[in-house]
């Protein structure tokens with residue numbers, strides 16, 4: 001017999017932010033979906049349940065009339081389903097194809113990475129968050145989108161303002177104001193370059209949007225550029241840091257990758273499994289349905305905790321450890337189903353093939369600083385917020 | 394309904410009847426054939442539904458699209474002339490008797 005969604009009230013929001021993993025384990029062992037008061041959502045934490053949900057987008061929809069994302073960014077592809085989603089997704093596809101990335105974007109990512117590493121090479125120590133990961137992700141995204149005369153700091157500020165706005169459930173007016181301001185800034189930045197992209201087809205996302213077989217209109221362009229700015233900056237940034245941290249904390253594995261560069265892609269996949277940059281994303285239940293013994297009702301909001309599924313001990317042995325030699329099997333860090341991350345191949349190339357390999361080959365004897373430990377934070381979005389390192393300069 | 398036979402990397406054969414119009418990937422998942430992962434559920438975005446298709450049926454399974462071809466260059470197991478993304482191949486009567494080999498890695 002299916003039973004109602006169990007409720008948990010003794011978890012503080014701050015516990016989730018500091019270390020969600022013990023909480024995830026408790027929820028996974030409890031039921032397929034558990035309503036957590038602090039999150040105001042029923043959380044799904046088991047690997048198999050999330051895979052099943054993502055194979056049924058009619059029952060578990062991405063569209064959500066009341067969503068804050070829609071209010072802050074407009075109607076983006078991330079919150080659409082079916083054909084409406086597929087048409088917009090196809091319009092950006094060519095910019096994100098693995099071949100386009102290899103032949104076009106890789107050289108640009110390399111140049112940006114080289115510039116940032118050269119700038120700190122003689123310093124002997126740095127916090128990789130500010131010195132490398134944040135500017136790298138932002139500068140790469142500016143190129144990829146096809147924006148011009150926007151500084152990396154401005155794009156990073158816009159990205160944060162949009163994400164804070166999308167998570168502003170308490171309606172804080174200051175957060176709303178910042179999101180509105182970012183939104184206006186992005187619209188203006190698009191206006192500056194859009195005509196040029198229309199007349200000069202090129203691999204940038206803005207060019208793909210206007211020159212696609214089914215081109216997007218201005219409203220669609222604005223909304224989808226915002227969703228990419230909100231969702232395409234922190235994740236590569238955070239995965240640069242998690243991959244670096246995973247290897248620096250496991251010197252024997254680091255030695256193996258340095259000896260055999262073909263292992264870099266595996267190391268990258270393991271890093272995003274270990275600390276998934278997007279820990280949770282939402283779905284809306286459209287009809288009464290049973291999920292492994294739990295009764296979900298039409299209208300329920302559920303949170304798919306891929307950060308939890310990627311540490312599901314039914315699936316992964318010693319799930320909490322970083323081990324790039326674990327048997328290769330799929331993870332859910334890029335989501336699954338129709339909304340499978342559009343930027344997955346960009347991230348793989350940029351982080352796993354270019355930036356982190358270059359970092360370790362250029363900065364000799366790179367090491368953690370025992371006096372200044374790394375700090376990791378967050379659950380919906382999770383990653384190192386500080387990664388102080390030293391090297392032989 | 395046409396019958397198609399999946400052959401896993403270990404050489405195990407699974408003959409299944411397949412509904413017209415569905416994708417080969419969908420049939421593989423429905424019949425729990427191991428080795429077809431299909432992370433993106435048919436959006437041609439993940440390249441984890443890669444299979445090797447019987448060359449005898451090459452003319453019947455439809456042409457490779459430009460996007461699909463690009464994705465196939467990045468599969469975990471080597472691309473071969475008979476490589477396709479199984480989510481992009483639709484079941485039709487003419488495919489009766491076809492074999493589909495599943496690669497060792499997705």
Ligand code: HEM
Nearest residue numbers: 077078232235236239278281333334335339341342343347
């Ligand atoms: C390690 C890096 C990354 C991770 C872990 C990641 C993760 C994800 C996840 C979990 C989703 C699904 C969200 C949902 O279904 O609600 C997603 C969607 C998306 N991601 Fe990423 N992402 C990364 C990098 C990027 C980059 C670099 C870009 C673009 C420059 C990007 C663009 C997108 C877009 C446009 C979508 C929406 C796709 C759709 O709705 O069809 N991502 N990503």
Ligand code: FES
Nearest residue numbers: 435437440442480
């Ligand atoms: S299922 Fe993802 S490419 Fe076919």
